[in-house]
Each structure stands twice: as structure tokens, then as C-alpha cells.
Amino acid sequence: MALTSFDLKARDGRARCGVISTPRGEIRTPAFMPVGTAATVKGMMPESVRETGADILLGNTYHLMLRPGAERVARLGGLHRFMNWERPILTDSGGFQVMSLSSLRKLTEEGVTFRSHVDGSKHMLSPERSMEIQRLLGSDIVMAFDECPALPADRRRLEESMRLSMRWAQRSRDAFGDRPGHMLFGIQQGGLEEDLRAESAEALRAIGFDGYAIGGLAVGEGQEAMFGCLDFAPGQLPEDKPRYLMGVGKPDDIVGAVKRGVDMMDCVLPSRSGRTGQAWTRRGQVNIKNARHADDPRPLDETCTCPACRSYSRAYLHHVYRAGEMIAGMLLTWHNLHYYQELMQSMREAIAKGRFAAFEAEFHARRADGDILPL
Numbered sequence: 259m260a261l262t263s264f265d266l267k268a269r270d271g272r273a274r275c276g277v278i279s280t281p282r283g284e285i286r287t288p289a290f291m292p293v294g295t296a297a298t299v300k301g302m303m304p305e306s307v308r309e310t311g312a313d314i315l316l317g318n319t320y321h322l323m324l325r326p327g328a329e330r331v332a333r334l335g336g337l338h339r340f341m342n343w344e345r346p347i348l349t350d351s352g353g354f355q356v357m358s359l360s361s362l363r364k365l366t367e368e369g370v371t372f373r374s375h376v377d378g379s380k381h382m383l384s385p386e387r388s389m390e391i392q393r394l395l396g397s398d399i400v401m402a403f404d405e406c407p408a409l410p411a412d413r414r415r416l417e418e419s420m421r422l423s424m425r426w427a428q429r430s431r432d433a434f435g436d437r438p439g440h441m442l443f444g445i446q447q448g449g450l451e452e453d454l455r456a457e458s459a460e461a462l463r464a465i466g467f468d469g470y471a472i473g474g475l476a477v478g479e480g481q482e483a484m485f486g487c488l489d490f491a492p493g494q495l496p497e498d499k500p501r502y503l504m505g506v507g508k509p510d511d512i513v514g515a516v517k518r519g520v521d522m523m524d525c526v527l528p529s530r531s532g533r534t535g536q537a538w539t540r541r542g543q544v545n546i547k548n549a550r551h552a553d554d555p556r557p558l559d560e561t562c563t564c565p566a567c568r569s570y571s572r573a574y575l576h577h578v579y580r581a582g583e584m585i586a587g588m589l590l591t592w593h594n595l596h597y598y599q600e601l602m603q604s605m606r607e608a609i610a611k612g613r614f615a616a617f618e619a620e621f622h623a624r625r626a627d628g629d630i631l632p633l
């Protein structure tokens with residue numbers, strides 16, 4: 259019997275719900291993965307992240323290879339043990355962040371050489387090195403090494419970049435080898451061009467992966483263009499494998515992506531915005547810094563069961579944020595992650611019951627009402 263699997267449980271239109279099984283636990287899909295960049299979801303204890311309903315975390319190869327170093331994490335027992343998270347971990351390949359964060363990059367057929375944004379030291383990433391790092395970390399879902407061009411990019415640049423990524427996908431597959439219990443995902447590229455996306459999907463299918471990511475979106479093209487691409491991109495990928503949209507997004511991006519057949523997503527938004535005083539609720543975005551909350555004894559969201567809403571008022575959250583207290587970011591991050599996971603759970607239930615359209619209408623209607631009125 260295979261140690262990993264993906265079982266589709268229900269479909270509603272193009273939306274799907276299912277379960278990815280790994281030796282470290284099940285991942286209910288559609289799944290949202292909180293981002294634990296530097297072996298921590300900032301401001302959260304791992305057990306608290308689990309309490310929000312997360313089945314899987316994302317770790318960043320680029321950050322971890324630079325600090326504390328993949329070999330060191332391996333000597334210390336691997337990333338799960340190092341960060342005290344025993345459930346599944348997906349690691350990205352490092353390709354995207356090398357392009358966005360490092361300096362003095364040099365891209366060749368072999369890979370990318372660059373200088374660390376931390377201390378200026380020189381490093382190299384290639385498909386082979388990325389597979390090695392992700393193996394040292396002990397990642398359950400490994401991502402193929404790819405190149406992600408910023409949008410807008412001209413067609414020629416997209417085409418060349420996509421074909422390079424497909425050659426790297428084959429090298430990633432070869433270097434990954436046979437690792438029972440671990441999954442390797444390929445990454446579709448091709449910008450917003452339908453034929454390039456199709457060519458990329460075909461190349462990935464020919465190589466064969468355990469799952470398929472839609473890469474190169476949420477890089478500044480806007481929601482309308484992203485949804486336009488998601489109207490065809492997921493359908494080009496194999497039906498019986500998980501589809502992962504990388505780096506997305508806001509709650510309405512997530513709902514639109516699930517509607518279009520996406521099974522997994524990740525984004526720093528709920529944790530990052532928690533640290534900058536932004537909360538996400540069923541009614542949209544709340545800026546807790548706003549003076550209107552200073553005397554408000556009501557919770558962020560009276561129906562939310564997270565600790566921030568159960569035990570604290572808007573006035574308290576406003577106060578600790580303005581006072582620069584750590585608990586502000588902790589509570590808002592907890593609330594935001596809880597809200598995101600509840601959103602995923604609602605979508606899984608709606609798909610299973612064949613009522614995704616009704617769910618979507620309610621989701622948008624509630625947001626259109628806006629936040630509760632000031633007292």
C-alpha cells in the first residue's frame with residue numbers, strides 16, 4: 259500500500275474536497291497552510307497553530323538554508339522535531355525567494371548563485387541542491403525547483419522561463435528519487451498565457467508528480483487576471499492529484515480559487531497582517547489601530563471562538579496594539595489563522611453538501627455588509 263495518497267471525496271462544480279494522507283497525518287482539502295518561514299509561525303506556539311485547525315505548515319527553503327542551515331536542522335533531528343510540529347510540512351523550493359530576496363543573483367542552466375540577504379554570504383541553489391535541502395529538512399511535501407518571473411513579463415521571457423523550469427522539474431524528479439512517505443509536487447508556469455500553461459502542464463504530466471502547483475500567480479497581476487488564469491489552469495492538471503496555488507491569498511482570493519478547482523493554498527497574510535493590527539473577519543477587514551475601537555467592549559467577531567474573540571474586547575486589542583505589546587500580534591494572528599481555517603472548513607462542508615454556490619453568495623453578502631457599526 260502506498261504511504262501517501264489523495265482521495266477526492268466530493269465535487270461541486272469545479273470545487274473539490276478531499277484528503278491527502280501522509281505518514282505524519284491527514285490534510286483535509288481545500289487546505290490553507292500557515293507559513294512558518296523561519297521554523298516558526300510568528301507569534302504562535304505550534305500547538306496553538308494546530309488548535310486553529312491547521313493540518314500542515316509551510317516552511318521556506320531559502321530562509322532555512324541560510325539560517326540556521328539545512329545540515330544543522332538535519333543534525334538536530336529534522337525540521338519537525340526542531341520546531342516541535344509533528345504534522346505534515348510542505349517546503350517550497352527556494353526558487354521564488356531567491357528571486358525576490360537575495361542580491362547579486364546569477365541565473366544559469368545549472369541553477370542560481372546568489373548572496374544571502376542575511377549576511378552577504380555566497381550560496382547556490384539548483385534542482386539537485388534544493389531536493390537535498392528539502393530532504394535534510396525532512397519535508398513531507400517537497401516542491402520542484404523552478405524559476406518564477408515577475409508579471410508583467412513579455413511572452414518570450416515567460417516561454418523561456420517556463421521551459422527552463424520544466425527542465426529543472428525533470429532534474430528535481432531525478433534528484434528526489436524514490437522516497438516512500440514523501441511527496442514531490444511539480445510547478446506549472448507560463449504566466450497568464452493559456453497555451454504556455456498547457457505546454458507546462460503536459461511537460462509535468464510526462465514527468466509524473468504526486469501533486470501539481472500553479473506557480474507564477476499572485477505576483478502582482480491582480481485578482482481579475484489571476485481568476486482569468488484559474489479559469490483554465492487547474493483543468494490542465496491531472497484530476498486525481500492535489501492542486502496547489504502558491505502564495506494565495508486574501509479570503510476572497512481563496513474562495514475564488516477553491517471555486518475554480520484549487521485544493522491547497524498558503525499565504526503569510528493572516529499572520530503578517532495580525533502583526534500590523536489588521537484582522538480578517540466574516541465582515542471583511544478590521545483595522546484595530548482605528549480610534550473607533552478604543553472604547554468598544556465588543557469582541558472582534560461575536561461568533562468567533564478563538565481566544566482573542568472569546569476573552570478580549572476590541573478596546574483591549576486596540577490598547578495593546580497601540581502600546582506595542584507582543585500580545586497584540588499574538589492574539590490578532592491567532593484570530594486571523596482561526597478565521598482562515600474556519601473558512602476552509604466551511605468550504606469543505608459546502609462542497610460535500612453540494613451547496614458551494616450558496617456558501618459563496620453568503621460569503622460575499624456578509625462582507626458587503628461591512629464591519630459592525632461603531633458604538
Ligand SMILES: [Zn+2]
Binds near residue numbers: 559563
Ligand atoms: Zn476570533
